[in-house]
Amino acid sequence: MDNYLKEVLQVAYEGNEIFPYVPDNGGFYPVKWKYGEEGEKATSDLETVIKWWFQWPNAIVCRPEVGDEIGIDIDNKNGHDGNASLKKLFERFPDVEEVFANTQSRVTKSGGFHYLFVNPKKYAITQKQQLTGDWDGIDIRVAKSGMFKIPPSPGYKWLNRGPRLEIPANFAYAFIEREKATKAVLTTNKKSDTIDSVLEGNLKDGDGRNEKLYRYLCSVKWHFDISEATMYMVAKDWEAKYCAEEMPDRKIRDTVANVMKHDTVYKVTTTPRIGFYDANT
Secondary structure, three states, rough: OOHHHHHHHHHHOOOEEEEEEHHHHHHHOOOOOOOOOOOOOOOOOOOOOOHHHHHOOOOOEEEEEEEEEEEEEEEOOOOHHHHHHHHHHHHHHOOHHHHHHOOOEEEEEOEEEEEEEEEEEOOOOOOOOOOOOOHHEEEEOOOOEEEEOOOOOOEEEEOOOOEEOOOOHHHHHHHHHHHHHHOEOOOEEOOOOOOHHHHHHOOOOOHHHHHHHHHHHHHHHHHHOOOOOHHHHHHHHHHHHHHOOOOOOHHHHHHHHHHHHHHOOOOOOOOOEEEEOOOOO
């Protein structure tokens, strides 16, 4: 038995349900890893794994996301710089860095990283998301949304083979609310628009950036019922996308506070407000 097969079996022995991806002939999955019958889908059964890797000895090891899992995929290819975005994330949430360092993680073939966490039901994180703005290159992977290629596959290495830790609460709340507020679809009588297109409809050529930010946040407040802390995250995302120079943090916080204290906000469509799971509830 060669070393590669031994390492594949070790992964399965540790309880990981895995399946092969065969890179030959353009690449294919020889089993219905997600919905197949026993012996035709991801498994930790050593007999089945041996059968697969004897038949396809160079197959890449893949594993689906499991039920209570959330994966943070740091992408450094196709123009993305996930490492830089991760650094910004650690600067914004200093206590998160230690949790990332101690949870199960892997180095990917492209030089990125997979960080795996336990995803408690209390956070209601159920959708795969591709983050934007100053979090560009960070993807959120959840159960049943896909799979990971894992060691000992060529180019993949363990960074931390320990247990998965619970995803930090402040990070979980931040990206849940931020993505819902900045990328949710707003249904109108004419078409579906994103927040970005609503933003374009509110701006005047003579607006300064403070006024632009204020009008944008008013639009967000009209459509979405979110907390002040989440609104700050939305404002920071807008700043990263539309400002050539960084705005003073005090100015951003003051603008957010002004928007949040007013009941009457800048109405841009007749779309009803949408409530989301809030960090303060």
